[in-house]
Amino acid sequence: MSPQWIVVIGLIAIVYFFFIKKRPTVQNSNKKNDNSTPKDEVQSNDMVECSTCGVYCEVSDAILSNNKYYCSNECLEKE
Numbered sequence: 001m002s003p004q005w006i007v008v009i010g011l012i013a014i015v016y017f018f019f020i021k022k023r024p025t026v027q028n029s030n031k032k033n034d035n036s037t038p039k040d041e042v043q044s045n046d047m048v049e050c051s052t053c054g055v056y057c058e059v060s061d062a063i064l065s066n067n068k069y070y071c072s073n074e075c076l077e078k079e
């Protein structure tokens with residue numbers, strides 16, 4: 001292999017290196033502060049919004065009717 005080829009390969013390697021470097025790196029822009037949780041520890045239970053009053057309550061406590069969640073029977077009857 002002649003020295004010229006080594007130079008050419010070296011240049012290609014440099015160009016390739018710059019292309020790799022200049023390629024915008026995928027950054028996790030959606031950094032979420034998981035530390036911003038309220039005092040009460042977030043339970044694993046999913047929270048659902050009451051269809052009537054908008055109060056959030058746990059799925060286990062919510063009343064499901066017509067694919068809508070309600071926090072109480074009152075809200076269920078109001079709807």
Ligand SMILES: [Zn+2]
Pocket residue numbers: 050051052053054055070071072075
């Ligand atoms: Zn409600």
